[in-house]
Amino acid sequence: MPEVIDFSLWxxxxxxxxLFVGSALIGVWFSRSREAAGGTSVTTLHSAILGMLALLVGFTFAMALSRHEARRLALLEEANAIGTAALRARMIPVPYAGESVALIAEYIDLRQRIAEVGPTHVDLKALVNRSNEIQETLWQRAMKAAALDPAMVPTGLYIDALNTTIDLQTTRLAASRAHIPEVVYLTIYFVACCAMGFSGYVAALETSRLGSSTLLMAFLVTAVIMLIHDLDRPNQGFIRLNQQPMLDTARSIADWQRG
Known part of the structure; x- marks a missing residue:
């Protein structure tokens, strides 16, 4: 069964x-068909549902924003860890220094590609598998370097940085997959449809048609919910993770290789 994250933003x-305009039109139709009269009870219920919707949207927005920030921090930490591993790899015995830096350069390129394709892309599994292969190769090189030079400095420091880099891949993948639960989206849409239905109902009581204020509310609620969708998808839409820390680290490694 497809999930919300599987559909494009457009x-x-x-x-x-x-959905929201249709809900408002249903409210208008229901008001006319029942020949309902205005009353404070309908207005009170309408206000209560709007308040519930505002509460749900507020909590969900905070949830999406915290997940977006977690992804940003995970990216920064991974870029720093890879950069540290690359610096310390230069100090281990030859030929493992050059081989390890070259593998780290390929690894950081893979990490950028994984960030670009997103958590639901068909190529994600292949990219992650290749990342795991590079991690295993780097670890084997580190063990051979440790056999040649078992000192804590520099080999031990390099192994520690490499271990942190490997751990942060798991952290970042988990952060990229941490989306707002489907049940939360379903609840928001259900409450929003009820709110729009009551808005159409109340508008029909006053003007016998769907007013411009109801349409404006439908578009405003849509805009806020789409902002939540955008925050929840770091590789789509207008709000994207800034990959500059990874780009800077990759550039520094490339400059050392050319030098």
Missing amino acids: FTLAATIM
């Missing part, structure tokens, strides 16, 4: 607008 935007 499809989600179009579907959300149609």
Whole structure:
């Protein structure tokens, strides 16, 4: 069964607008068919549902923002760890120094590609498998370097940096897969549809048609929910993770290799 994250943002935007405007039109139709009269009870219920929607959207936005920040911090930590491993790899015995730096350069390129394809891309598994292979090769090189030079400095420091780099891959992959649960999205959409339905109902009581204020509310609610979708997808839309720390680390490694 497809999940919310599987749909493109443009499809989600179009579907959300149609869903909310359709809910408002259903409210208008229901008001006319029942020939309902205005009253404070309907207005009170409408206000209560809008308040519930605002609460849900606020909590969900905070959830999406915290996940986005966790991904940003994971990227920065991994870039720093890879850079440290590359610096310390230069100090281990030859020929493992040059071989390890070359593997780290390929590894950081893979990490950037993994970030670009996103957690649901078909190529993700192959890229992660190649990353794991490079990690194993680097570890084997480190063990051979330790056999030649078992001193804590520099071999031991390099092994520690390499271990941190390997651990941070798991951390970053977990952060990229940490999306807002489907049940939260379903709850927001359900409450939003109810709110829009009551908005259409109340508008029909006052003007006998769907007012511009109801349409404006539908678009505003859609905009806020789409902002949550955008934050929840670091590789799509307008809000993307800045890959500059990884690019800077890759550039420093490339400069050393050319030198």
